[in-house]
Amino acid sequence: MENQHLQGDESSSSHALPSFPYFAVPSPPYAPPPPSEDQHSTLITALQQQPSSSACNNDDLPPLGLGPDQLAAVAAPMILPPMVDWSALLQQASLMGPQLVPGLLQQVPPLEPLDQSGENDGGDAGSSSSSKEKVVAKGGGGAGRSGKKKASRPRFAFQTRSVNDILDDGYRWRKYGQKAVKNSEHPRSYYRCTHHTCNVKKQVQRLAKDTSIVVTTYEGVHNHPCEKLMEALSPILKQLQFLSQF
DNA sequence: CGTCTTTGACCCGCGC
DNA sequence: GCGCGGGTCAAAGACG
Numbered sequence: 001m002e003n004q005h006l007q008g009d010e011s012s013s014s015h016a017l018p019s020f021p022y023f024a025v026p027s028p029p030y031a032p033p034p035p036s037e038d039q040h041s042t043l044i045t046a047l048q049q050q051p052s053s054s055a056c057n058n059d060d061l062p063p064l065g066l067g068p069d070q071l072a073a074v075a076a077p078m079i080l081p082p083m084v085d086w087s088a089l090l091q092q093a094s095l096m097g098p099q100l101v102p103g104l105l106q107q108v109p110p111l112e113p114l115d116q117s118g119e120n121d122g123g124d125a126g127s128s129s130s131s132k133e134k135v136v137a138k139g140g141g142g143a144g145r146s147g148k149k150k151a152s153r154p155r156f157a158f159q160t161r162s163v164n165d166i167l168d169d170g171y172r173w174r175k176y177g178q179k180a181v182k183n184s185e186h187p188r189s190y191y192r193c194t195h196h197t198c199n200v201k202k203q204v205q206r207l208a209k210d211t212s213i214v215v216t217t218y219e220g221v222h223n224h225p226c227e228k229l230m231e232a233l234s235p236i237l238k239q240l241q242f243l244s245q246f
Numbered sequence: 247c248g249t250c251t252t253t254g255a256c257c258c259g260c261g262c
Numbered sequence: 263g264c265g266c267g268g269g270t271c272a273a274a275g276a277c278g
Contacts (some may be wrong), residue, residue, distance in 0.1 A: 137266070175251055177270060194250090203269095 158216045159207075166204060166216075170226040171195070173202065184208040195224050 166173075173191035181188045188205040200220040207213040 174249085176272095178252075179268065179270095182267065189266085 152218070154221060156218045160214050160216070160220070161212050162214050164214075171200075173221065181205065186211060193222060195222070198223055 172194040174194045175189055176192050177190035178187050179190070184205065185208070188208040191202045191204065193200040198220075200218065200222050202219065203217045205215055207215060215234055
């Protein structure tokens with residue numbers, strides 16, 4: 001299982017994934033930093049929850065539903081320095097939501113209230129709700145299988161220039177779908193956090209205009225620690241504990 | 247054998 | 263009402 005993530009292309013991301021290089025994605029207001037092979041900084045944008053319609057005709061980001069509204073809502077994105085700790089960064093972003101990562105993610109307008117009973121931002125109702133409502137007809141699926149509109153959840157889009165579609169963000173993801181998208185030769189992949197109580201999803205797709213850029217859209221907030229991050233931090237924490245005794 | 251990916255089918259919202 | 267596009271499900275197969 002673990003090593004399945006090594007396959008390089010569109011397998012679920014996890015510990016063993018080749019993490020880098022990721023490059024900064026030049027954004028219009030900025031002078032594009034020339035990407036170099038040993039640099040792995042990334043540009044992060046925070047997006048507002050997609051307001052259902054309007055979102056599908058943007059040339060740059062049609063695939064992920066990032067319409068003009070969303071793009072306009074993206075404040076000056078930051079180019080992160082090289083050697084940024086991806087796990088920590090994404091963990092932080094994921095846990096804190098769009099409002100709370102000073103200097104990294106912009107503040108976005110308040111989210112619409114959730115309208116889905118079984119789900120919340122923490123996404124902790126995922127597995128239970130699935131068993132409840134999965135009864136429907138065969139193939140079950142659908143944008144709202146409970147008959148409701150899709151819930152509004154915090155969304156973040158991470159643009160990275162990478163040969164790999166999947167960011168190694170420290171979490172484990174299971175792919176549950178892939179769709180060909182209009183105006184793009186690259187399909188969009190749908191992933192769900194494999195943690196049983198976590199309902200965070202992400203969509204991964206390459207830009208139509210620049211296929212070297214991967215857009216990863218996270219939806220929801222993890223309600224569990226990042227395994228990889230904890231793994232990485234544990235020796236430091238131990239050391240801190242030790243030092244704090246004196 | 248358990249986990250994950252693939253993939254076709256299905257459902258839903260939206261625009262015309 | 264119909265067609266399209268997007269999102270999800272779940273069976274089947276692949277893989278370690």
